[in-house]
Amino acid sequence: xxxxxxxxxxxxxxxxxxxxxxxxxxxxxxxxxxxxxxxxxxxxxxxxxxxxxxxxxxxxxxxxxxxxxxxxxxxxxxxxxxxxxxxxxxxxxxxxxxxxxxxxxxxxxxxxxxxxxxxxxxxxxxxxxxxxxxxxxxxxxxxxxxxxxxxxxxxxxxxxxxxxxxxxxxxxxxxxxxxxxxxxxxxxxxxxxxxxxxxxxxxxxxxxxxxxxxxxxxxxxxxxxxxxxxxxxxxxxxxxxxxxxxxxxxxxxxxxxxxxxxxxxxxxxxxxxxxxxxxxxxxxxxxxxxxxxxxxxxxxxxxxxxxxxxxxxxxxxxxxxxxxxxxxxxxxxxxxxxxxxxxxxxxxxxxxxxxxxxxxxxxxxxxxxxxxxxxxxxxxxxxxxxxxxxxxxxxxxxxxxxxxxxxxxxxxxxxxxxxxxxxxxxxxxxxxxxxxxxxxxxxxxx
Amino acid sequence: xxxxxxxxxxxxxxxxxxxxxxxxxxxxxxxxxxxxxxxxxxxxxxxxxxxxxxxxxxxxxxxxxxxxxxxxxxxxxxxxxxxxxxxxxxxxxxxxxxxxxxxxxxxxxxxxxxxxxxxxxxxxxxxxxxxxxxxxxxxxxxxxxxxxxxxxxxxxxxxxxxxxxxxxxxxxxxxxxxxxxxxxxxxxxxxxxxxxxxxxxxxxxxxxxxxxxxxxxxxxxxxxxxxxxxxxxxxxxxxxxxxxxxxxxxxxxxxxxxxxxxxxxxxxxxxxxxxxxxxxxxxxxxxxxxxxxxxxxxxxxxxxxxxxxxxxxxxxxxxxxxxxxxxxxxxxxxxxxxxxxxxxxxxxxxxxxxxxxxxxxxxxxxxxxxxxxxxxxxxxxxxxxxxxxxxxxxxxxxxxxxxxxxxxxxxxxxxxxxxxxxxxxxxx
Numbered sequence: 001x002x003x004x005x006x007x008x009x010x011x012x013x014x015x016x017x018x019x020x021x022x023x024x025x026x027x028x029x030x031x032x033x034x035x036x037x038x039x040x041x042x043x044x045x046x047x048x049x050x051x052x053x054x055x056x057x058x059x060x061x062x063x064x065x066x067x068x069x070x071x072x073x074x075x076x077x078x079x080x081x082x083x084x085x086x087x088x089x090x091x092x093x094x095x096x097x098x099x100x101x102x103x104x105x106x107x108x109x110x111x112x113x114x115x116x117x118x119x120x121x122x123x124x125x126x127x128x129x130x131x132x133x134x135x136x137x138x139x140x141x142x143x144x145x146x147x148x149x150x151x152x153x154x155x156x157x158x159x160x161x162x163x164x165x166x167x168x169x170x171x172x173x174x175x176x177x178x179x180x181x182x183x184x185x186x187x188x189x190x191x192x193x194x195x196x197x198x199x200x201x202x203x204x205x206x207x208x209x210x211x212x213x214x215x216x217x218x219x220x221x222x223x224x225x226x227x228x229x230x231x232x233x234x235x236x237x238x239x240x241x242x243x244x245x246x247x248x249x250x251x252x253x254x255x256x257x258x259x260x261x262x263x264x265x266x267x268x269x270x271x272x273x274x275x276x277x278x279x280x281x282x283x284x285x286x287x288x289x290x291x292x293x294x295x296x297x298x299x300x301x302x303x304x305x306x307x308x309x310x311x312x313x314x315x316x317x318x319x320x321x322x323x324x325x326x327x328x329x330x331x332x333x334x335x336x337x338x339x340x341x342x343x344x345x346x347x348x349x350x351x352x353x354x355x356x357x358x359x360x361x362x363x364x365x366x367x368x369x370x371x372x373x374x375x376x377x378x379x380x381x382x383x384x385x386x387x388x389x390x391x392x393x394x395x396x397x398x399x400x401x402x403x404x405x406x407x408x409x410x411x412x413x414x415x416x417x418x419x420x421x422x423x424x425x426x427x428x429x430x431x432x433x434x435x436x437x438x439x440x441x442x443x444x445x446x
Numbered sequence: 447x448x449x450x451x452x453x454x455x456x457x458x459x460x461x462x463x464x465x466x467x468x469x470x471x472x473x474x475x476x477x478x479x480x481x482x483x484x485x486x487x488x489x490x491x492x493x494x495x496x497x498x499x500x501x502x503x504x505x506x507x508x509x510x511x512x513x514x515x516x517x518x519x520x521x522x523x524x525x526x527x528x529x530x531x532x533x534x535x536x537x538x539x540x541x542x543x544x545x546x547x548x549x550x551x552x553x554x555x556x557x558x559x560x561x562x563x564x565x566x567x568x569x570x571x572x573x574x575x576x577x578x579x580x581x582x583x584x585x586x587x588x589x590x591x592x593x594x595x596x597x598x599x600x601x602x603x604x605x606x607x608x609x610x611x612x613x614x615x616x617x618x619x620x621x622x623x624x625x626x627x628x629x630x631x632x633x634x635x636x637x638x639x640x641x642x643x644x645x646x647x648x649x650x651x652x653x654x655x656x657x658x659x660x661x662x663x664x665x666x667x668x669x670x671x672x673x674x675x676x677x678x679x680x681x682x683x684x685x686x687x688x689x690x691x692x693x694x695x696x697x698x699x700x701x702x703x704x705x706x707x708x709x710x711x712x713x714x715x716x717x718x719x720x721x722x723x724x725x726x727x728x729x730x731x732x733x734x735x736x737x738x739x740x741x742x743x744x745x746x747x748x749x750x751x752x753x754x755x756x757x758x759x760x761x762x763x764x765x766x767x768x769x770x771x772x773x774x775x776x777x778x779x780x781x782x783x784x785x786x787x788x789x790x791x792x793x794x795x796x797x798x799x800x801x802x803x804x805x806x807x808x809x810x811x812x813x814x815x816x817x818x819x820x821x822x823x824x825x826x827x828x829x830x831x832x833x834x835x836x837x838x839x840x841x842x843x844x845x846x847x848x849x850x851x852x853x854x855x856x857x858x859x860x861x862x863x864x865x866x867x868x869x870x871x872x873x874x
Contacts, residue, residue: 051828052725052835343838385846388813404816407839408832 033261034306039273044378073113076277081119103136124164130307133168139375144353176329183215199225210264214317235271239284254296344407382406450592452602474860580604603644619648654786655807679856680791701774706737711780721827771796799843814847
């Protein structure tokens with residue numbers, strides 16, 4: 001999920017004006033502009049209130065999860081899927097999109113809102129929709145455990161193939177977190193053709209996000225960069241009445257896209273799927289905007305819609321991009337501070353990965369699965385204190401009153417999980433049967 | 447702007463937050479150039495032994511604590527009245543009898559302007575006393591020049607009404623605590639009536655929190671528009687001892703600091719302590735303060751079987767407070783009803799992280815604090831354990847909390863009051 005503060009919003013608006021001016025000046029040469037839509041679809045499995053006195057292994061608040069899942073399904077997933085399916089049929093293959101749906105969400109959809117799965121399946125069957133790969137648990141595992149990272153990607157790919165009949169060829173990391181090393185690792189997996197990340201100015205310098213690139217040190221893998229101006233026009237600014245361009249119409253938006261025609265090959269519009277109906281409510285006109293957008297875009301004969309795989313098949317890299325430091329698509333900083341910015345976040349995630357061996361050694365499917373669900377990045381996002389004092393941000397379906405409550409809850413659960421592992425280990429040593437249920441034993445060590 | 451301000455305690459003669467608040471507010475007003483005449487009931491008895499004893503003048507500290515230079519626009523008037531903050535009619539009666547027995551009125555060590563009124567002819571009950579104070583204050587006011595009357599809490603309301611009526615100046619009443627905060631549902635009808643009369647007579651009401659404002663609106667039949675919220679600030683601890691305190695301890699210390707009365711929820715603190723001690727070693731609970739539930743609290747600790755883990759220090763002041771903050775790992779305020787609650791701000795100012803009840807006004811201004819329902823003993827214990835067990839939590843709460851407190855200054859509160867004065871004077 002991406003989020004943005006008010007302050008950041010103003011900065012973005014200023015950038016936005018400058019960039020449009022730049023495009024106008026450079027608009028001389030003619031060639032194709034392909035629109036590449038990718039929607040991130042994710043909801044975490046939220047944790048239940050778990051005190052230090054609790055000692056069961058039920059960590060998740062599934063009545064809350066069911067409620068949120070159904071709510072988002074009704075406001076966003078179902079109407080948006082219906083709309084996009086209609087649009088694809090109406091344009092007979094000329095309108096094309098991509099999704100990345102996390103494993104943790106797919107599991108919840110099966111449980112709480114299975115009709116959403118069938119509408120995604122219907123979309124898959126059109127042949128105009130590409131599904132991307134990511135870590136099944138929407139985790140930050142790349143930063144802490146390469147083995148775990150690869151296992152989670154493989155699990156996600158298998159799930160997507162099983163559900164939608166296509167093997168993902170494009171990778172996107174959680175929150176578009178990226179650096180050269182990630183690109184190297186993904187290339188070495190030999191399963192993917194390209195990777196997606198953020199294309200903010202301060203990351204790219206003078207480079208335009210509107211071309212295909214090659215990550216530094218990669219021979220085969222290609223890189224697609226988010227056009228953050230045009231993406232954020234829809235995802236963040238669409239309903240903002242203080243924005244000079246409000247109200248945004250499909251017609252106006254298509255004109256902005258047309259300006260790229262001539263100094264770019266592709267416009268990568270990457271955003272949360274919840275933009276439609278959740279972040280921007282239906283009454284803002286967001287669905288109508290999407291309904292009319294293809295018409296307006298396709299009015300220009302040079303424009304088309306492509307999936308990420310089609311983009312990289314059509315366009316060759318125009319250069320290499322060197323990103324040594326970790327970046328993401330979050331906040332103005334575009335760094336990892338939303339998940340790892342304070343001592344609590346850093347402590348929680350280190351403690352989580354520190355017990356990896358212990359967890360895996362238990363051989364208990366349930367323990368490993370619980371441990372993996374704790375890896376979902378949202379748990380750490382809720383601990384963020386960055387904009388907390390401003391009462392801003394990070395509020396979207398955040399189950400906690402404060403980052404502190406979130407940390408305490410997480411650590412209590414992690415403590416219990418750790419005890420379960422220890423219990424197993426002792427059980428195994430003393431020769432007791434592993435069939436015994438995990439009986440966590442509350443021990444507090446200071 | 448000249449303010450005729452009616453108070454009932456002032457440092458160093460304080461037993462709770464009201465005196466501290468009056469000090470912070472008048473000091474900041476002084477910096478804004480507001481002239482304040484501060485009227486205080488003079489404290490008459492130095493040897494009285496109940497919780498009221500804690501208020502008595504202490505000649506060793508009085509001069510150092512009261513830096514008159516900081517308050518050069520503030521002048522003080524005292525009235526020979528035994529009124530003291532947080533008195534109940536019962537304790538008042540006892541005190542009155544004691545005074546009569548001694549038949550000796552000690553002169554204040556305060557180097558303050560002293561009223562010529564008063565004497566030994568006190569009325570025999572709180573009600574009479576409040577009204578006597580009002581009559582004397584009104585007489586005093588005749589000699590003073592001022593633009594507005596500002597009365598702090600119920601005991602000064604009759605005085606405020608009288609002074610405003612005689613002078614024709616607008617009346618502001620400041621609500622630091624309501625009778626419902628002090629007594630729960632066992633409201634003293636006399637006090638309630640005085641509060642109600644004061645609130646209705648006032649041209650404008652200042653509440654210390656939104657919580658207090660809603661009590662004023664719901665319980666006293668006041669319209670919301672008449673009540674402005676001015677949150678308290680915190681006085682920066684200027685003479686912080688930065689050198690190593692020399693305290694080395696292998697035990698964690700959880701601190702309760704405040705009056706041990708129903709309002710402050712000592713019972714919940716002890717019940718939570720019990721839960722913590724059940725699962726954790728090397729932790730001690732310190733209850734610093736005194737009050738009418740002190741004996742009950744000692745008994746309760748014994749009943750819960752945690753007597754050896756709970757320490758009672760009695761009322762602390764000055765260096766002793768500093769020292770206890772330096773030793774504490776965590777401050778807990780499980781108040782049942784707390785109109786504002788200055789102590790958590792002081793704790794954070796002293797780098798001690800805090801757990802505060804959601805039923806407190808201060809929770810409206812503090813984000814970097816752990817918040818609990820006062821009755822949720824399990825959750826209080828859960829959070830105490832978390833702070834003691836996870837150092838990053840303690841560190842983050844302390845650092846962000848300390849930073850947050852630096853932003854809560856009295857000069858903003860004083861500026862707000864000044865704005866309210868000006869608006870009221872225009873309206874009247």
